[in-house]
Amino acid sequence: MTVRKFRPPNRLAAMIKDRGGMLAKDAIAAAEAGVETLRESSMAALDEALADIEARFGKDAPDRASQSFEDLYLLASRIIDVSAFVMDAGIDKAAMSLCGLADDCAEAGGWRWEAVDVHIKALKLLRAMGAQLPVEQRDAMLQGLYQVSHYRPDEG
Amino acid sequence: MPDALLPSARINLERATVLVLDDNGPSLDILSQVVSGFGVKQLLRAETVADAQVLVRTKTFDLIISDVQMPVTDGIEFIEWLRREGGETNRYIPVILVTGHTRASQIRKLRDAGSNYVVAKPITPKVLLERIFWVAREERMFIECDTYIGPDRRFKHEGPPPGTDGRRKDDLPAEVGEAQTPNMSDDEIANLMRPAKVQI
Numbered sequence: 001m002t003v004r005k006f007r008p009p010n011r012l013a014a015m016i017k018d019r020g021g022m023l024a025k026d027a028i029a030a031a032e033a034g035v036e037t038l039r040e041s042s043m044a045a046l047d048e049a050l051a052d053i054e055a056r057f058g059k060d061a062p063d064r065a066s067q068s069f070e071d072l073y074l075l076a077s078r079i080i081d082v083s084a085f086v087m088d089a090g091i092d093k094a095a096m097s098l099c100g101l102a103d104d105c106a107e108a109g110g111w112r113w114e115a116v117d118v119h120i121k122a123l124k125l126l127r128a129m130g131a132q133l134p135v136e137q138r139d140a141m142l143q144g145l146y147q148v149s150h151y152r153p154d155e156g
Numbered sequence: 157m158p159d160a161l162l163p164s165a166r167i168n169l170e171r172a173t174v175l176v177l178d179d180n181g182p183s184l185d186i187l188s189q190v191v192s193g194f195g196v197k198q199l200l201r202a203e204t205v206a207d208a209q210v211l212v213r214t215k216t217f218d219l220i221i222s223d224v225q226m227p228v229t230d231g232i233e234f235i236e237w238l239r240r241e242g243g244e245t246n247r248y249i250p251v252i253l254v255t256g257h258t259r260a261s262q263i264r265k266l267r268d269a270g271s272n273y274v275v276a277k278p279i280t281p282k283v284l285l286e287r288i289f290w291v292a293r294e295e296r297m298f299i300e301c302d303t304y305i306g307p308d309r310r311f312k313h314e315g316p317p318p319g320t321d322g323r324r325k326d327d328l329p330a331e332v333g334e335a336q337t338p339n340m341s342d343d344e345i346a347n348l349m350r351p352a353k354v355q356i
Contacts, residue, residue, distance in 0.1 A: 004300040005308075008248035012172060012218045016292040021168025022195055024161050024285060031193025031281035038185055045182040073259075077225050080256030081183035084278035092256075092278055099257035107260065 035084070042082035046091070049078040050123055053098075058120055064113075069106035072116070073099055079123070089130025090138045094123050097142070100151025115148040159293070161286040169288075173198040173216065177208045177234070178223040178254075183277070187221060187254070190281050194288070205229035205237075212238060216245040219288065224255035224266065224274075231255075232262065232269040239270040239305035247305075248298060250291035254279060270306025272296075 022030075053075045057064050076098040083092035098119045105111055122145055130138060145151070174196050178184040184201055191199055200215065202208035205226060211217075220238070224231040231253055239247055251270070256277035258266055266274060272291045275283060296307045 001302055005297050006300070007295065008298050010250065010292065012250055012288075012292045015171045015218065016167050016169060016289070018168040018171065021166050021170065023163065024165045024167055024289070025163035027167060027169075027194045028163075028281045028285055030195075031190040031285070034189035034193040035186055035281065038182070038189060042182050042186065073257075074225070074227075077256050078180055078183075080277050081178075081180050082186065082278070084186070084280060087278065096257050103257075103259045103261075 039085050042085055046079055046082050046086070047127070049075050050127060053123075054120055057116055059117055065111065069102050069111075073102035073106070076102060086127070086130065089126045090133075090142055091123065091126045091130060093142050094119065094126055094145055097145040097149045097151040098123070100146075101149035104150050112148075118148060119145060161289045165289070167194070167285070167289065169195045170197055172196050172218040173200070175200050175202065175208060175211055175215075175217050175220045176222075177202045177205070177220070177226075177231070179203050179226040180223070183223065186279060190279060190284055191221065193281060194285055205231075205234045208234060209237065212242050212246050217249055219291070220249060220251045221284075222251065222253055222271075224253050224258070224262075232265050235269040235271050235306075252284075252287055252291065267309060268304055268306075270304065272307050 053072065055061060056067050056075075057072055061067075076095045079095035080092055080099070083095060086092070098116075101112070101115050101119060122141055126133075126138070126141075133141075174191055176184060176187045176191060176199065178187055181203070184203060188199060188201055200211055200217075202211060205228070208220075208222070220235075222231040222234060226234075235251055235253065238251070241247070242249075250272045253266070253269065253271040253274045254277055255266070255274060258274075272294070273287045275287055294307075299306065299308050
């Protein structure tokens with residue numbers, strides 16, 4: 001097998017050093033201010049995804065067994081996407097655990113409804129009062145979720 | 157690992173043309189706001205890989221930031237396409253993939269997609285700017301072969317994987333470089349450096 005090893009030109013490297021520009025701390029502050037304007041719409045998107053998960057995969061969903069693993073994975077991913085605003089509540093981590101669970105169920109070819117139910121309950125609780133929970137209690141809850149989903153946070 | 161980005165470091169992304177790709181509208185909005193905040197003036201957005209491919213064929217980019225999990229064609233397939241068929245002006249540009257969760261079946265694919273970095277969602281401006289700074293400063297070689305096109309995946313220079321002889325001509329055994337004798341004392345080092353008259 002022929003392997004070509006080379007160093008292509010990196011235009012970004014040249015322009016990032018151009019005169020002018022801004023300090024990194026100012027760039028981060030400007031980006032944070034821009035993102036802050038999206039808080040309301042992001043929270044609406046998060047609540048919509050959570051409501052959709054409950055409606056389609058919750059205990060009372062009439063045909064949850066016929067839903068696809070992929071759809072649950074996608075909805076949980078959508079929560080992660082916009083969860084920067086609620087990272088102090090642990091919602092991002094619970095949603096990652098739910099993604100891991102959906103992936104695990106897809107690989108096994110069968111649902112583990114108790115695990116799905118406990119994730120939905122946890123997500124709702126964290127959304128309602130996750131930031132107010134004592135850190136140890138919140139961490140213990142997340143560890144419990146990781147155990148039932150087989151999600152390993154260190155693997156991303 | 158590359159140097160940390162200091163708050164006092166100066167960056168200029170005003171001339172950079174950046175493509176951001178994410179199928180989830182709210183997520184694309186966040187990504188776009190972050191990148192705009194960094195001073196990027198030429199920001200193009202795409203919600204599907206098909207749209208991104210059209211843009212890549214018609215414009216020259218300096219950086220691509222793409223989501224991984226997308227329906228129909230995902231970010232991994234997009235980067236593989238970019239590296240092979242993205243045209244000479246775009247196929248070697250820096251790429252940062254962003255993902256909230258990586259499926260067990262996709263871990264190897266993600267590593268082999270050809271991106272420069274993978275950043276975990278939810279995105280924070282500090283982490284994303286640091287990765288942009290890294291890709292702008294890194295001097296990683298590019299590898300192009302039948303099975304992979306992208307930045308050298310082995311960039312920590314720790315030798316070949318344990319228990320193997322390595323595949324590369326310049327792979328050295330793990331033992332090379334390990335100290336064979338005790339460290340020299342300060343005096344011994346000073347003696348080596350001491351100026352001495354020499355007869356020429």
